[in-house]
Amino acid sequence: MADKIKDAKIIFVVGGPGSGKGTQCEKVVAKYGYTHLSSGDLLRAEVASGSERGKTLQAIMQKGELVPLDTVLDMIKDAMIAKAGVSKGFLIDGYPREVKQGEEFEKKIGAPCLLLYIDAKGETMVKRLMKRGETSGRADDNEETIKKRLDLYYKATEPVITFYTSRGIVRKIDSELPVDEVFGHVAKAIDDLK
Ligand SMILES: Nc1ccn([C@@H]2O[C@H](COP(=O)(O)OP(=O)(O)OP(=O)(O)O)[C@@H](O)[C@H]2O)c(=O)n1
Ligand SMILES: Nc1nc2c(ncn2[C@@H]2O[C@H](COP(=O)(O)OP(=O)(O)O)[C@@H](O)[C@H]2O)c(=O)[nH]1
Ligand SMILES: [Mg+2]
Numbered sequence: 001m002a003d004k005i006k007d008a009k010i011i012f013v014v015g016g017p018g019s020g021k022g023t024q025c026e027k028v029v030a031k032y033g034y035t036h037l038s039s040g041d042l043l044r045a046e047v048a049s050g051s052e053r054g055k056t057l058q059a060i061m062q063k064g065e066l067v068p069l070d071t072v073l074d075m076i077k078d079a080m081i082a083k084a085g086v087s088k089g090f091l092i093d094g095y096p097r098e099v100k101q102g103e104e105f106e107k108k109i110g111a112p113c114l115l116l117y118i119d120a121k122g123e124t125m126v127k128r129l130m131k132r133g134e135t136s137g138r139a140d141d142n143e144e145t146i147k148k149r150l151d152l153y154y155k156a157t158e159p160v161i162t163f164y165t166s167r168g169i170v171r172k173i174d175s176e177l178p179v180d181e182v183f184g185h186v187a188k189a190i191d192d193l194k
Contacts, residue, residue: 005080009034009089009193010110012096014160015118017149018129020175020182024118025091027183032190034089035080039097042075043067044138062139064148066156069101077109098156099163114193115164116186120175122150 011034013021025036043061047054053071060067072095080090092112096102106112120128126146133141140149164170171189175182 005084005087005090005110008084008087009114010112011089011091011190012102012112012115012164013091013093013118014096014115014157015175016120016122016125016153016157017146018125018132019118019120020128020179021093021118023179024116024173024175024183024186025093027179028091028186028190031187032089034091035083035087036091036093037076037079038093039072039076039095040093042079043072046075058139062145064140064145064152066097066152069098069104073101073104073108076105080109096157096160097152099159102160102163112164112169114189115161115170116189117161117170117172118175118182119172124176125150 013025015021022038025038028034029036043057047058047061057067057071076092076095080087083090092105096105129141129146130143132138133146140146161170171185173182173185173189177185
């Protein structure tokens with residue numbers, strides 16, 4: 001596993017709920033052809049399958065809590081293996097959510113060369129998620145769960161950014177700007193990798 005993806009770049013995309021991670025990842029896919037793996041989407045696919053495991057996951061996600069680390073990591077790993085050898089880069093969106101998740105990822109898969117920190121203000125994220133909730137059909141895009149996800153982000157995920165900043169791979173992206181301007185900065189960070 002590790003050698004098959006050894007030449008592929010691994011990029012962590014981290015930011016609060018509704019900061020615009022998914023939006024930017026789609027644009028990176030269009031321009032660079034990287035493989036986008038959203039940990040939240042992988043989990044929602046498992047829920048949609050109706051499996052027993054999916055039912056357990058749904059209950060956790062509806063509360064805005066984190067699902068067990070091994071579950072998410074196994075899903076990401078399987079999805080990466082499926083693309084190993086054909087992908088020149090992986091965007092790991094919404095992961096790691098806590099420092100421990102990052103450490104386990106590196107043990108089992110490999111080290112990231114870049115962490116894109118998609119940064120928006122708390123009130124901006126809440127506004128975007130409430131709007132997205134009108135059409136997303138996501139059980140967690142409601143006021144109460146949004147608040148919990150935001151609290152957990154500040155508590156558990158911000159330390160991830162501190163951790164990788166000390167390694168010198170964090171690029172902070174201002175996500176308050178219009179989408180295309182945000183993408184300009186994202187593209188610059190990726191171009192600088194080469
Ligand atoms: N590594 C991850 C990723 C997701 N989740 C669970 O899946 C939910 C939704 O994740 P995600 O889609 O990444 O949500 P957000 O980042 O909050 O929102 P968005 O889709 O807007 O990125 C989280 O609240 C959490 O319960 C998790 O436990 N561990
Ligand atoms: N105004 C504005 N809205 C954005 C921007 N990026 C994302 N959005 C909107 O904010 C919501 C959340 O974006 P999404 O990409 O799903 O964020 P994620 O939760 O970080 O994956 C979506 O409804 C987007 O349309 C941005 O740069 N500017
Ligand atoms: Mg998303």
